[in-house]
Amino acid sequence: MSATPVDPASGVVYPVGLRLHDRRVVVVGGGQVAHRRVAGLLAARARVTVVSPEVTPALEALVEPGSLRWVRRGYEPGDLHGAWYAVAATDDPAVNAAVAEEAERARIFCARADDRSASSVWTPAVARHGELVVGVHGGGDPQRAIGVRDAVVAGLTDGSIADRAARTPTVARGGSVVLVGGGPGDPGLITVRGRQAVAQADVVVADHLAPLTLLETLPPSVEVVDASKLPRGRSMAQEQINALLVERALAGKRVVRLKGGDPFVFGRGMEEVEACLAAGVPVEVVPGVTSAIAVPGLAGIPVTHRGLTHEFVVVSGHLPPGHPQSLVDWAAIARLRGTVVVLMGVDTAPAIAAALVEHGRAPDTPVAVVSDGSTPAQRTVRTTLAHLPRAVVEEGVRPPAVWVVGGVVELGGPHDTSPPHGTSPPHGTSPPHGTSPPHGTSPRHGTEDADPD
Numbered sequence: 543m544s545a546t547p548v549d550p551a552s553g554v555v556y557p558v559g560l561r562l563h564d565r566r567v568v569v570v571g572g573g574q575v576a577h578r579r580v581a582g583l584l585a586a587r588a589r590v591t592v593v594s595p596e597v598t599p600a601l602e603a604l605v606e607p608g609s610l611r612w613v614r615r616g617y618e619p620g621d622l623h624g625a626w627y628a629v630a631a632t633d634d635p636a637v638n639a640a641v642a643e644e645a646e647r648a649r650i651f652c653a654r655a656d657d658r659s660a661s662s663v664w665t666p667a668v669a670r671h672g673e674l675v676v677g678v679h680g681g682g683d684p685q686r687a688i689g690v691r692d693a694v695v696a697g698l699t700d701g702s703i704a705d706r707a708a709r710t711p712t713v714a715r716g717g718s719v720v721l722v723g724g725g726p727g728d729p730g731l732i733t734v735r736g737r738q739a740v741a742q743a744d745v746v747v748a749d750h751l752a753p754l755t756l757l758e759t760l761p762p763s764v765e766v767v768d769a770s771k772l773p774r775g776r777s778m779a780q781e782q783i784n785a786l787l788v789e790r791a792l793a794g795k796r797v798v799r800l801k802g803g804d805p806f807v808f809g810r811g812m813e814e815v816e817a818c819l820a821a822g823v824p825v826e827v828v829p830g831v832t833s834a835i836a837v838p839g840l841a842g843i844p845v846t847h848r849g850l851t852h853e854f855v856v857v858s859g860h861l862p863p864g865h866p867q868s869l870v871d872w873a874a875i876a877r878l879r880g881t882v883v884v885l886m887g888v889d890t891a892p893a894i895a896a897a898l899v900e901h902g903r904a905p906d907t908p909v910a911v912v913s914d915g916s917t918p919a920q921r922t923v924r925t926t927l928a929h930l931p932r933a934v935v936e937e938g939v940r941p942p943a944v945w946v947v948g949g950v951v952e953l954g955g956p957h958d959t960s961p962p963h964g965t966s967p968p969h970g971t972s973p974p975h976g977t978s979p980p981h982g983t984s985p986r987h988g989t990e991d992a993d994p995d
């Protein structure tokens with residue numbers, strides 16, 4: 543008996559969403575294809591059994607915590623007993639055919655990975671966007687399905703496809719605040735969840751270091767509030783920001799507090815959370831890509847490196863050493879052998895460098911100052927602790943900048959694989975206070991794993 547043939551040219555399918563929660567699903571095969579299918583099945587909370595003499599390490603890692611059952615042998619007739627759904631994903635067509643035939647006899651839908659024409663199921667290209675699940679069948683062309691899937695997700699993510707129904711329940715549920723870490727500035731470096739929250743906001747309260755180009759994508763009905771705190775410039779008081787968040791949320795609005803980097807890294811995020819909770823406003827925190835790690839990374843500088851440093855410390859330089867309100871033990875930091883990352887430390891660089899040297903860090907320790915990270919103006923100045931004060935002045939370094947101290951600064955260069963911005967030349971090929979020019983921009987997108995048909 544053979545599986546029911548499906549005419550691949552027709553591409554006719556009947557789309558459904560299988561509710562597999564706690565239902566038995568059998569996957570025959572343990573390679574990469576099986577792995578991808580299993581990920582989707584586990585997301586649907588199916589009870590998955592994998593039948594295969596060998597499985598990928600990632601699949602094996604799911605066995606111990608009980609996420610899936612592994613039958614460690616080849617397929618045997620009867621393995622599909624009690625299953626609601628099956629996947630034939632071995633690299634042996636004869637085995638896949640046998641699995642599909644058993645499924646056909648037992649009236650179990652079976653996705654056969656190697657032969658679409660002999661498969662009773664075609665899996666769509668899938669992506670999840672919040673609660674939305676996008677599944678696309680390409681009329682028999684998997685690449686077409688993937689292309690359309692990606693376009694839909696990109697549209698939902700950048701707001702060009704308006705998910706208006708997702709906005710409606712906001713008012714019904716009452717207002718809320720979402721603290722979104724926007725990353726270092728490039729709109730491609732915000733998280734998918736953060737981007738969704740921005741696209742669904744009624745009010746966006748934004749800092750100047752947040753990815754402000756995202757605001758251009760918002761419809762005119764969205765209120766945008768500039769809550770920038772410019773260093774030594776105009777700034778909105780924190781109490782005013784807290785009050786605004788609470789007031790708009792209590793008025794039933796979905797408020798997004800869009801901040802640079804991560805909200806909890808020198809971002810006063812917790813103060814805003816506390817203000818919301820004190821007023822009974824539901825608040826969610828969406829972590830962000832912090833400039834402390836991302837900005838050096840974009841300049842080709844890893845904050846750790848095997849065999850070189852086993853530690854990195856992130857310090858606020860907004861107060862100089864010895865300042866009565868400073869909470870930093872600069873002497874202890876000077877004793878570290880690893881990487882020191884200083885934020886908000888352009889004006890204080892001379893005092894901090896002097897303190898680090900005074901307390902024991904070698905004056906010739908390499909330093910890189912990376913300004914305007916992830917933007918087209920990104921620039922790296924390479925120097926040493928002893929020469930840092932002069933380099934900052936001579937190179938006209940302005941905030942926002944992150945500076946990095948330690949051996950990791952000498953890495954990068956030819957090994958740097960950090961497009962699109964800020965690839966620095968290798969150490970030693972740049973002048974004493976060498977600067978690396980900015981590079982072009984190229985937006986980055988992320989999509990979820992998907993199972994094309």
Ligand SMILES: C[S@@+](CC[C@H](N)C(=O)[O-])C[C@H]1O[C@@H](n2cnc3c(N)ncnc32)[C@H](O)[C@@H]1O
Pocket residue numbers: 726727751802803804805806807808809831832833834837884885886887912913914915916917941942943944
């Ligand atoms: C108030 S702190 C906020 C840090 C933020 N929450 C984070 O996680 O990145 C601001 C400092 O972050 C650093 N910074 C933020 N964005 C930056 C960027 N794009 N390039 C360089 N430094 C940046 C600078 O040191 C700046 O003075």
